[in-house]
Amino acid sequence: MTSATEVWVNGRLEPAVPAIDRGLAYGDGVFETLAVLDGEPLDLDLHLARLKRGLDRLGIGNVPLASLRAELCSRAAGHARAALKLIVTRGAGSRGYRVPAAAQPTRIVMLLDWPEYPSHYYEDGISAVVCRLRLGLNPALAGIKHLNRLEQVLARREWNDEHQEGLLMDSEGCVIEGVMSNVFLVRDKTLLTPDLARAGVEGIVREKLLARAPQLGIDVRVQALRMEDVSQAQGAFFCNSLIGLWPVRSLGGIRYPVPPLVRRLVPEFVPGLAAGRNS
Amino acid sequence: MTSATEVWVNGRLEPAVPAIDRGLAYGDGVFETLAVLDGEPLDLDLHLARLKRGLDRLGIGNVPLASLRAELCSRAAGHARAALKLIVTRGAGSRGYRVPAAAQPTRIVMLLDWPEYPSHYYEDGISAVVCRLRLGLNPALAGIKHLNRLEQVLARREWNDEHQEGLLMDSEGCVIEGVMSNVFLVRDKTLLTPDLARAGVEGIVREKLLARAPQLGIDVRVQALRMEDVSQAQGAFFCNSLIGLWPVRSLGGIRYPVPPLVRRLVPEFVPGLAAGRNS
Numbered sequence: 001m002t003s004a005t006e007v008w009v010n011g012r013l014e015p016a017v018p019a020i021d022r023g024l025a026y027g028d029g030v031f032e033t034l035a036v037l038d039g040e041p042l043d044l045d046l047h048l049a050r051l052k053r054g055l056d057r058l059g060i061g062n063v064p065l066a067s068l069r070a071e072l073c074s075r076a077a078g079h080a081r082a083a084l085k086l087i088v089t090r091g092a093g094s095r096g097y098r099v100p101a102a103a104q105p106t107r108i109v110m111l112l113d114w115p116e117y118p119s120h121y122y123e124d125g126i127s128a129v130v131c132r133l134r135l136g137l138n139p140a141l142a143g144i145k146h147l148n149r150l151e152q153v154l155a156r157r158e159w160n161d162e163h164q165e166g167l168l169m170d171s172e173g174c175v176i177e178g179v180m181s182n183v184f185l186v187r188d189k190t191l192l193t194p195d196l197a198r199a200g201v202e203g204i205v206r207e208k209l210l211a212r213a214p215q216l217g218i219d220v221r222v223q224a225l226r227m228e229d230v231s232q233a234q235g236a237f238f239c240n241s242l243i244g245l246w247p248v249r250s251l252g253g254i255r256y257p258v259p260p261l262v263r264r265l266v267p268e269f270v271p272g273l274a275a276g277r278n279s
Numbered sequence: 280m281t282s283a284t285e286v287w288v289n290g291r292l293e294p295a296v297p298a299i300d301r302g303l304a305y306g307d308g309v310f311e312t313l314a315v316l317d318g319e320p321l322d323l324d325l326h327l328a329r330l331k332r333g334l335d336r337l338g339i340g341n342v343p344l345a346s347l348r349a350e351l352c353s354r355a356a357g358h359a360r361a362a363l364k365l366i367v368t369r370g371a372g373s374r375g376y377r378v379p380a381a382a383q384p385t386r387i388v389m390l391l392d393w394p395e396y397p398s399h400y401y402e403d404g405i406s407a408v409v410c411r412l413r414l415g416l417n418p419a420l421a422g423i424k425h426l427n428r429l430e431q432v433l434a435r436r437e438w439n440d441e442h443q444e445g446l447l448m449d450s451e452g453c454v455i456e457g458v459m460s461n462v463f464l465v466r467d468k469t470l471l472t473p474d475l476a477r478a479g480v481e482g483i484v485r486e487k488l489l490a491r492a493p494q495l496g497i498d499v500r501v502q503a504l505r506m507e508d509v510s511q512a513q514g515a516f517f518c519n520s521l522i523g524l525w526p527v528r529s530l531g532g533i534r535y536p537v538p539p540l541v542r543r544l545v546p547e548f549v550p551g552l553a554a555g556r557n558s
Contacts, residue, residue, distance in 0.1 A: 007298045007299065009298055014298075015297055015298055015299075016295035016296060016297055016298060017295060017296060017298050017303065018294055018295055019286045019288055019293075019294055019295060019296050019366075019387050019389070020286065020294075020389070021303070022432075023303050024296065024300070024302050024303045024366065024368075024387075024426070025310070025366070025426070025428070026306070026426065026427075026428035026429060026431070026432050027305070027306035027426055027427050027428060027429055028428070028429060028432050031304070033374065058429070058432070058433070059436060083374070085374055087298075087303065087304070089303075090432075094389070094391065095312070095362070095364055095389070095391055096459075097428065097431045097432050097434075097435035097458060097459060098435050099432070099435070099436060108298050108303075110298070110299070110373070110374070112373065112374055133417075133419055134416075134417070135415070135417075136414070136415020136416050136417040136420075136450070136478075137413075137415050137416070137450045138412075138413070138414075138415040138430065138450070140412055140430075140433050141415075141429055141430070141433075146429055147303070147304070147305065147306055147429075148305075148306050148427035148428070148429045149304070149305035149306060149307070149376065149427070150305060150306055150307060150337070150420055150425055150426075150427045151417065151419075151420070152305070152376045153301075153305050153307050153337070153369075153376050153378070154337070154419050154420075155376075156376035156377050156378070157338060157378060171415070171416045171417070171450070179376060180375075180376060199415075
């Protein structure tokens with residue numbers, strides 16, 4: 001857990017939100033977590049684009065994205081390393097699922113300490129559990145980073161310190177993602193990652209990797225994956241905006257090497273690693 | 280939508296919660312909505328028991344139920360008709376799905392205006408739509424009234440004023456519930472209501488009805504139901520703690536009479552109706 005150092009609500013330094021906010025009542029909103037490096041939020045365009053996709057999906061309008069961008073840049077300024085968490089909810093609403101006609105979105109920006117991870121996570125890989133909890137299928141919510149995260153909270157309770165991540169399947173047994181990250185498998189020099197049309201979050205590092213793989217001469221395929229694919233893989237990794245990319249050395253008892261392909265990707269996708277900050 | 284007249288957070292008259300509350304970040308908590316009649320919260324034991332089941336399922340401890348009970352009674356006192364909404368979250372948490380070791384639950388109590396419904400809803404029945412949105416399956420979350428309600432928010436956006444409720448199916452096509460209520464079908468003088476082991480909320484009126492039906496000489500069965508069962512039914516109704524019991528006159532274009540069996544149940548399960556308040 002990272003502790004919040006400062007919190008702004010609708011642009012004001014202010015640690016509280018109205019108890020009648022629909023973000024609290026129903027999880028009616030979306031969020032983003034951004035790495036801050038040398039005073040700048042990383043991948044800001046991609047994060048704001050995903051935020052917008054989520055807001056559109058939920059039908060939350062009236063979010064001033066240009067001023068949100070300016071605010072995130074201003075909060076990041078002067079911080080060598082930090083994390084920013086942004087929450088946008090539908091706003092106040094009291095009781096009843098029906099969306100109020102005059103809802104005014106609430107935006108919350110938190111500046112957080114940078115989570116430091118041991119360098120051996122990046123060199124030797126991490127250990128992950130296969131979670132018993134299965135994700136429900138919901139195409140209307142799949143892909144976006146909404147505030148309904150009880151599945152992740154319950155899944156995270158399946159281990160303590162003995163693992164660094166957990167692998168989640170959906171209710172039909174398809175592999176979907178890590179509890180806090182996306183997952184990729186390595187098979188015959190090809191990267192495989194689950195299709196997220198019915199469950200899961202489309203992560204920003206995943207998106208970057210899908211876009212960048214062709215330039216790196218790496219084949220990558222988005223497809224349905226099952227546990228057989230996991231056990232037959234020659235390597236695996238998890239990725240998100242704060243961890244970057246964690247090779248996997250153990251997943252549900254299966255041992256993996258860190259293939260050269262994955263070793264190549266680590267410096268490309270770990271924020272600040274190229275500058276030696278994680279070494 | 281009902282507007283909140285007063286809000287207490289952890290027992291203090293206070294309209295805001297910390298922005299780092301996990302209720303907001305992840306929907307990490309549960310809620311109850313209670314009818315208040317003649318200064319008393321109705322079915323308080325049943326609501327607190329369901330709250331406790333939800334807290335246990337999520338692993339949220341340290342909730343002082345006795346003082347919560349006393350608080351709800353005290354908030355209700357002096358109000359002839361009102362609604363109480365209670366939210367209990369895991370408490371503050373900043374970032375990360377992992378549950379903080381020292382989490383202190385947040386409890387929020389809202390006193391709300393009583394929602395008045397037209398008397399013809401109870402006499403002639405209401406109109407309901409069959410929602411396109413399908414509920415994801417998750418046995419770990421099914422039954423409890425948790426704060427992850429985006430499915431209901433999205434489903435409620437499928438109609439405006441032309442209907443009073445929407446019927447939800449799960450991702451496998453089983454009928455589960457209304458957007459804000461439970462559903463019962465009438466077939467050959469038997470009541471049928473969906474099994475909620477994989478999706479849905481176990482409502483308090485549903486629970487009372489299941490317990491009371493034998494005393495009323497009514498057969499009731501909890502089972503898997505599909506749209507064929509809906510179209511073959513001789514009647515249907517929705518129920519929750521605030522509406523009581525709404526007979527259905529139209530559901531996805533199917534017209535129903537209000538069977539005598541349902542007419543009998545209305546005064547039993549509509550708060551305050553016996554005293555003529557809804558007539």
